[in-house]
Amino acid sequence: MTSPFVAGPPVRIPGASHGPLAGLTFAAKDLFDVAGHPTGGGNPDWARSNPIPTRHAWAVQRLLDAGATLVGKTITDEISLGILGENPFDGTPLNPKAPDRVPGGSSSGSASAVAQGLCDTALGTDTGGSVRVPASFCGLYGIRPTHGRLDLTGMLPQAPSSDTTGWFARDARTFARVSEVMLDEAIPAALPLRLVVAVDAFGFADPDTTEALRPMVDALTKLVSGVREDLLAPPGLSVWGRAQRTLQPYEAWQTFKAWVERDNPRLQFSVARGLTLGSAIPESERQWAALMRAEARARLAWLLPPGTILCMPTTPFPAPPRSLSLPALEPVRSRILCLAAHGGLAGFPQVSVPGAHVDGLPVGLSILGARGSDATLVAVARAMEAAR
Amino acid sequence: MTSPFVAGPPVRIPGASHGPLAGLTFAAKDLFDVAGHPTGGGNPDWARSNPIPTRHAWAVQRLLDAGATLVGKTITDEISLGILGENPFDGTPLNPKAPDRVPGGSSSGSASAVAQGLCDTALGTDTGGSVRVPASFCGLYGIRPTHGRLDLTGMLPQAPSSDTTGWFARDARTFARVSEVMLDEAIPAALPLRLVVAVDAFGFADPDTTEALRPMVDALTKLVSGVREDLLAPPGLSVWGRAQRTLQPYEAWQTFKAWVERDNPRLQFSVARGLTLGSAIPESERQWAALMRAEARARLAWLLPPGTILCMPTTPFPAPPRSLSLPALEPVRSRILCLAAHGGLAGFPQVSVPGAHVDGLPVGLSILGARGSDATLVAVARAMEAAR
Numbered sequence: 079m080t081s082p083f084v085a086g087p088p089v090r091i092p093g094a095s096h097g098p099l100a101g102l103t104f105a106a107k108d109l110f111d112v113a114g115h116p117t118g119g120g121n122p123d124w125a126r127s128n129p130i131p132t133r134h135a136w137a138v139q140r141l142l143d144a145g146a147t148l149v150g151k152t153i154t155d156e157i158s159l160g161i162l163g164e165n166p167f168d169g170t171p172l173n174p175k176a177p178d179r180v181p182g183g184s185s186s187g188s189a190s191a192v193a194q195g196l197c198d199t200a201l202g203t204d205t206g207g208s209v210r211v212p213a214s215f216c217g218l219y220g221i222r223p224t225h226g227r228l229d230l231t232g233m234l235p236q237a238p239s240s241d242t243t244g245w246f247a248r249d250a251r252t253f254a255r256v257s258e259v260m261l262d263e264a265i266p267a268a269l270p271l272r273l274v275v276a277v278d279a280f281g282f283a284d285p286d287t288t289e290a291l292r293p294m295v296d297a298l299t300k301l302v303s304g305v306r307e308d309l310l311a312p313p314g315l316s317v318w319g320r321a322q323r324t325l326q327p328y329e330a331w332q333t334f335k336a337w338v339e340r341d342n343p344r345l346q347f348s349v350a351r352g353l354t355l356g357s358a359i360p361e362s363e364r365q366w367a368a369l370m371r372a373e374a375r376a377r378l379a380w381l382l383p384p385g386t387i388l389c390m391p392t393t394p395f396p397a398p399p400r401s402l403s404l405p406a407l408e409p410v411r412s413r414i415l416c417l418a419a420h421g422g423l424a425g426f427p428q429v430s431v432p433g434a435h436v437d438g439l440p441v442g443l444s445i446l447g448a449r450g451s452d453a454t455l456v457a458v459a460r461a462m463e464a465a466r
Numbered sequence: 467m468t469s470p471f472v473a474g475p476p477v478r479i480p481g482a483s484h485g486p487l488a489g490l491t492f493a494a495k496d497l498f499d500v501a502g503h504p505t506g507g508g509n510p511d512w513a514r515s516n517p518i519p520t521r522h523a524w525a526v527q528r529l530l531d532a533g534a535t536l537v538g539k540t541i542t543d544e545i546s547l548g549i550l551g552e553n554p555f556d557g558t559p560l561n562p563k564a565p566d567r568v569p570g571g572s573s574s575g576s577a578s579a580v581a582q583g584l585c586d587t588a589l590g591t592d593t594g595g596s597v598r599v600p601a602s603f604c605g606l607y608g609i610r611p612t613h614g615r616l617d618l619t620g621m622l623p624q625a626p627s628s629d630t631t632g633w634f635a636r637d638a639r640t641f642a643r644v645s646e647v648m649l650d651e652a653i654p655a656a657l658p659l660r661l662v663v664a665v666d667a668f669g670f671a672d673p674d675t676t677e678a679l680r681p682m683v684d685a686l687t688k689l690v691s692g693v694r695e696d697l698l699a700p701p702g703l704s705v706w707g708r709a710q711r712t713l714q715p716y717e718a719w720q721t722f723k724a725w726v727e728r729d730n731p732r733l734q735f736s737v738a739r740g741l742t743l744g745s746a747i748p749e750s751e752r753q754w755a756a757l758m759r760a761e762a763r764a765r766l767a768w769l770l771p772p773g774t775i776l777c778m779p780t781t782p783f784p785a786p787p788r789s790l791s792l793p794a795l796e797p798v799r800s801r802i803l804c805l806a807a808h809g810g811l812a813g814f815p816q817v818s819v820p821g822a823h824v825d826g827l828p829v830g831l832s833i834l835g836a837r838g839s840d841a842t843l844v845a846v847a848r849a850m851e852a853a854r
Contacts, residue, residue, distance in 0.1 A: 339791050342554070342735050342795075344733065345734075345735055345738060347731055347738045348730050351739075354742045403728045404728075
């Protein structure tokens with residue numbers, strides 16, 4: 079099984095001697111700049127054609143300043159274009175909770191390193207699900223913050239209108255400590271009053287996954303004073319999925335076009351195919367998707383006023399097997415991305431909470447809230463752990 | 467500069483002790499099976515997922531039986547999908563006649579090895595120009611035989627309706643010796659009577675290339691008793707090019723689909739893009755191209771009755787620079803493929819003859835003849851060398 083860390087000289091940068099995270103260790107996905115080390119981006123031709131950074135990424139500096147010690151850079155899907163965590167160049171990190179399954183991606187190595195206990199927390203990125211999905215598959219706490227809230231300086235972008243920096247932890251206490259630092263906000267004691275159960279999302283998941291999550295939903299229900307069922311995506315999760323899978327590859331092509339056209343790099347076939355298809359998206363499709371994004375934002379703003387949270391399965395099933403053929407993989411990937419699309423589309427914060435299992439494999443429950451309610455979502459995750 | 471041979475344990479298989487090619491050495495493009503050695507196909511994931519062959523390819527066995535000694539396997543563009551000879555996994559073989567230029571592909575290593583004097587002849591494959599183009603760029607004799615004439619057993623296919631096995635040599639005498647063995651036919655003393663000068667092809671080439679080839683055309687004219695000018699492709703070389711660039715990628719996708727879908731291999735972006743676009747060719751386009759192929763075959767059959775040959779530039783210009791960006795490369799590749807498309811489309815034999823230079827860079831003159839006239843074309847090449 080492959081190490082979650084990228085090959086090369088060891089990376090170890092001590093954190094500040096005093097600070098709220100003193101004593102903690104962390105790793106950073108190989109999309110974050112660490113001064114003096116190449117930013118590999120999960121692809122040998124990316125590393126080769128980009129200069130070695132001279133400054134730490136904002137998120138790395140933030141954790142170092144708070145006292146956490148950087149202990150490694152972690153494997154990512156190539157240029158973050160993947161959701162399963164299988165990288166043919168750097169290897170596929172172990173999912174210790176499901177060793178014959180994928181770890182989930184693209185923040186595969188960060189999730190694997192935390193799940194294996196090799197560090198306390200780890201930085202990832204989430205554009206279309208890249209923190210939430212591996213958190214679900216590896217049984218971790220993981221956050222996709224409100225889009226635009228954190229400084230992304232020094233993080234390799236993919237689709238800027240969807241890109242976020244997130245992080246993982248094994249337990250809610252560590253998750254809350256790290257979140258306080260990253261969000262620069264205390265985790266509140268007060269909890270939300272109202273809960274929306276996204277019935278379309280629970281119906282979209284496999285029945286055994288929905289069934290496995292039921293006790294977590296019941297526990298969550300006990301923390302609030304009012305519960306109702308509603309649709310997350312009235313036009314359909316697949317329609318939102320299609321919109322995100324239009325906007326994101328289109329933007330990814332804009333991001334990587336200059337590099338691809340200059341260097342003609344080696345890429346996994348599915349990644350190159352995605353870029354090729356992204357380059358061919360008609361303007362009419364992109365305009366349709368932009369309108370759907372506006373509607374999705376409006377829907378979530380209406381569903382999630384301050385004081386209301388929403389719960390849904392993070393993924394429609396636990397981690398799938400490794401090395402699926404492309405025809406077998408495509409419907410699996412499509413379903414994962416449909417259930418994650420609202421994140422990149424609307425930019426609302428989401429925390430995935432571990433605690434359920436299907437046939438011994440972890441699967442996460444996600445909590446969404448209003449824009450800016452990130453700390454409240456972390457508080458909910460902490461309260462759920464305390465209630466167990 | 468990169469060796470023309472693939473990495474790995476040395477390959478050396480002595481030929482039969484007696485035979486018409488005794489004393490000659492040869493190399494085989496890494497698409498030909500050599501018993502006991504992996505057939506790499508120019509891609510690490512191809513080599514890994516295919517068994518080591520237990521028998522030599524027909525063409526390899528043919529040369530060994532005739533007394534030639536195999537001295538190595540040569541670099542190819544990935545799964546033969548390239549025309550410039552730049553392979554990011556195995557490296558780009560040196561073009562000794564133009565060290566800062568590409569060698570041409572996909573039979574890049576075979577052309578490079580012969581041009582460097584590392585062997586006397588070398589096997590290549592030509593589907594859309596993969597022997598003719600490197601022969602032109604490296605200043606070699608090279609043949610694309612009549613489609614369907616030679617046994618292709620043990621040769622990795624690409625687009626079976628266009629695939630052929632060809633070979634290179636530095637001088638016409640060696641070229642004739644090897645051709646006699648491969649074609650199983652004596653090279654005749656009698657020469658063709660009539661010559662067609664393909665005015666559209668000479669017009670399609672760069673003016674300095676056409677000018678550089680003029681003395682060769684004049685010399686060829688002296689060998690025949692009648693000369694006329696005519697069009698190779700009345701609908702346009704670009705129309706024939708489009709037909710070939712429809713049929714060939716469509717067939718290539720059929721050939722590699724099972725492997726690509728099973729293994730999701732690493733590929734150069736341009737190769738993966740070509741396969742992706744090949745997978746998306748509409749049936750209506752394919753049907754149009756099939757009709758155009760029928761017309762091209764009829765045109766060449768009418769132009770080239772027995773006793774008539776046609777001459778044209780092999781390539782529209784000498785070898786282009788290495789490492790062009792994709793936007794700069796695409797028009798270069800398109801023009802090369804337009805001037806080579808008739809080969810894969812119609813299946814007529816063609817020999818590229820060296821002897822011209824543009825700014826010191828080699829460029830070849832091609833001689834085409836009727837189906838089955840391969841030996842006559844080799845005789846013409848020999849007569850041109852003798853007349854110099």
